[in-house]
Amino acid sequence: MISEITEIVIYTLIIHDLSVIMEVKSMSEIRVVIPDKVDRYIDSLVRTGMFSSKAELFRAALMEYLDKVSSVAKYYDSKIIFSPEGRIYQIEYAAEASLRGLCVAGLVFKEGIIFAHPEYEYRDADGKIIKDVEFNGKITKIDGYIITSSGLATDAEYLIGKIKEKRDHEDLVGEISKEYWKFTLSSNLRPLGTSLMIGIKNARKIVVFDPSGRYFYTKFWALGDGYKKIITQLNRKYTGDLDKEEAIKLMRDVLCSEKIVYEII
8 A cells, every 4th residue: 555655656746747845844844736636536545544644644655765765775885786877886985985094195206206195193092192103104116116005905905916916017007907897897896995006117107096997197196085185286386397305395295294204216
């Protein structure tokens, strides 16, 4: 019976494209304008005694409808599958995860490539620095590559392991993209929740990957918390003829910190 009522309510509100008038007297009150014929039918349903009022009937119908919508959304949420709108929610969630973490920036300068992030400090509940805590660095150098990431550190470590197996940068970029892609194909896996930024010394450029496997080349970029503001600053201030000292100074400037950790290749 409820299902039939749900169909009537949704048919009335959506198919007929009727206006819905909301008077915000309380958060739970919605007033609906419906055709007389439908109103008379709803009155007859109320008179059967199943519902004490039309408001109760509508509430039950809408709750069932929302439950159905929720179950559909959860289905696409929990699987690596296209939704009706053409979205893969799991990849979108992975992309959100990949934006988290300590911000790190990188740029190409005249003599090489620099990656940097603010010096990290562990603090207690009172805000005091905890001494003698070693922070696992965010920047790794392997032969002619410099690598950093944001998001889930263990996912990044998995990809960095692949970098150790490759030497030619074109092969490397293709392999990393395929690894990301592989994790979007199986229901037994989840997408990798990390973004990767790799500086390639011989090519004098930076390649950036997102969790879908998409990548692009650039001369500067940033990952992690506040990355958009950092990229905006780099876009305004970066020039390709920076020397080493100027590159370090620019890193301090865009990261808004005099205490930075950096690596150069």
